[in-house]
Amino acid sequence: MELKLISCCLLSCLAAAYAGNILAVFPHDGYSHFKVVTPVLEELARRGHQLTVISFVNNTAANYEQLLLATEAEQATTINREYLNGMQTGRSLKNMFVEYFDLFKGAQTNCERLFASGYVQQVLQRHQRQPYELLLTEYFSSDCQLALGKLLGLPIIGLSTCALMPYHYDRIDLPDTPSHIQSQYVGYAQRLSWFERLENFIQAKSLKLLYAHHTNRADNALIKRYLHLDMDVAAVAREQTAFIWVNQHYSHLGSRPRTPQLLEIGGVHITEQAKQQLPTHIAKFLQQSPQGVIFISWGSQVLASSIDQHKLQSMLQVLSAQPLNVIWKWEADKLPLMNNEKFLFVKWAPQLALLAQAEVKIFWTHAGLLGMTEALHCGKPMLMTPIYGDQFLNAHAAQTRGVGLILSYEDIKAAQLKTKLAALSKPE
Numbered sequence: 001m002e003l004k005l006i007s008c009c010l011l012s013c014l015a016a017a018y019a020g021n022i023l024a025v026f027p028h029d030g031y032s033h034f035k036v037v038t039p040v041l042e043e044l045a046r047r048g049h050q051l052t053v054i055s056f057v058n059n060t061a062a063n064y065e066q067l068l069l070a071t072e073a074e075q076a077t078t079i080n081r082e083y084l085n086g087m088q089t090g091r092s093l094k095n096m097f098v099e100y101f102d103l104f105k106g107a108q109t110n111c112e113r114l115f116a117s118g119y120v121q122q123v124l125q126r127h128q129r130q131p132y133e134l135l136l137t138e139y140f141s142s143d144c145q146l147a148l149g150k151l152l153g154l155p156i157i158g159l160s161t162c163a164l165m166p167y168h169y170d171r172i173d174l175p176d177t178p179s180h181i182q183s184q185y186v187g188y189a190q191r192l193s194w195f196e197r198l199e200n201f202i203q204a205k206s207l208k209l210l211y212a213h214h215t216n217r218a219d220n221a222l223i224k225r226y227l228h229l230d231m232d233v234a235a236v237a238r239e240q241t242a243f244i245w246v247n248q249h250y251s252h253l254g255s256r257p258r259t260p261q262l263l264e265i266g267g268v269h270i271t272e273q274a275k276q277q278l279p280t281h282i283a284k285f286l287q288q289s290p291q292g293v294i295f296i297s298w299g300s301q302v303l304a305s306s307i308d309q310h311k312l313q314s315m316l317q318v319l320s321a322q323p324l325n326v327i328w329k330w331e332a333d334k335l336p337l338m339n340n341e342k343f344l345f346v347k348w349a350p351q352l353a354l355l356a357q358a359e360v361k362i363f364w365t366h367a368g369l370l371g372m373t374e375a376l377h378c379g380k381p382m383l384m385t386p387i388y389g390d391q392f393l394n395a396h397a398a399q400t401r402g403v404g405l406i407l408s409y410e411d412i413k414a415a416q417l418k419t420k421l422a423a424l425s426k427p428e
């Protein structure tokens with residue numbers, strides 16, 4: 001009995017020794033980013049680490065103290081934000097600047113929110129009582145939150161929810177080789193032509209300069225204004241980054257240079273639990289689709305209902321005439337078709353749970369990284385229509401790997417769509 005007690009004590013001491021106090025700061029408000037971050041945080045909490053999490057997502061897990069940056073109503077506005085009509089969907093130097101400034105503006109707003117929330121002071125006080133041992137944060141479009149890393153003297157793990165931005169390489173001495181490693185902001189088939197290499201080089205290098213002289217400076221100025229500290233976030237990132245965890249996997253993006261400080265965690269968000277979450281009306285529709293279905297989802301941000309009318313008509317025409325049924329993520333109340341048994345429109349699609357079903361034969365995606373990773377995991381062929389951000393890079397990588405075909409947004413016309421669907425339906 002005593003022996004049992006002693007070994008119990010020893011075991012719990014060991015567990016306590018291995019569990020740490022983690023400060024997790026995720027000030028970016030994009031919904032899909034949480035989908036990668038949340039399973040990581042929940043797993044850390046499950047393993048006994050004590051987490052303090054500053055973010056936009058409500059979570060009620062154990063060992064998880066949350067400091068929310070958004071009210072319940074604001075949390076609902078993190079989805080369905082991008083309109084298709086009028087969107088510039090190509091990759092060009094101009095679009096890169098447009099996207100950079102969009103991200104910059106959003107990030108600065110979120111940084112102000114973080115500093116105005118009072119959470120920094122709260123965390124500093126908590127650190128006096130129970131010191132944090134690690135800062136886990138997102139490396140994406142700003143570094144204002146690294147002020148906490150500096151103030152508390154913590155090692156930093158930066159989690160990148162997409163392929164690394166060009167300005168992250170130097171933090172961990174990762175070889176930066178735009179001659180053949182594509183930047184987030186391009187997206188070409190491999191191997192790159194001479195001109196594509198040049199364009200990739202110019203994009204990657206100019207973005208890096210812009211980030212250093214514009215974003216970093218703005219972050220430093222915000223820190224000075226709110227926390228009255230003179231600090232260079234770039235230096236903190238350089239000196240205190242212990243690891244970068246990147247949501248990519250070589251099976252998709254191919255071989256990329258790595259150092260011991262870079263860990264590929266692509267697929268980390270895929271859980272058995274998420275695979276099971278199939279609502280009954282969707283399961284029923286699958287049962288009534290013996291020949292299978294095409295699943296169309298362009299992600300949490302894009303409003304499917306904002307598609308150009310003539311493209312929508314081409315899609316409806318071709319989809320109606322082919323043998324597979326269709327499940328379509330369509331957030332609007334007004335549906336493009338009524339009373340048609342071939343189509344099921346859903347406001348929110350349980351993406352992984354659907355992709356895991358044998359009835360799903362083709363996934364028509366916007367080439368967002370999470371859906372693609374899930375489709376790769378489930379072995380589903382993809383039709384890919386990249387819209388913005390890293391989606392071009394993701395789509396070309398998958399096409400190069402032979403697991404999907406690109407149909408660009410501009411090319412959504414009946415003939416092209418029919419050809420691509422036929423090619424994807426061909427048996428091996």
Ligand SMILES: *[C@@H]1O[C@H](CO)[C@@H](O)[C@H](O)[C@H]1NC(C)=O
Pocket residue numbers: 058059060068070071072075
């Ligand atoms: C967080 O989630 C809990 C449980 O679902 C809910 O009761 C609470 O109102 C939510 N809080 C916010 C701020 O969203």
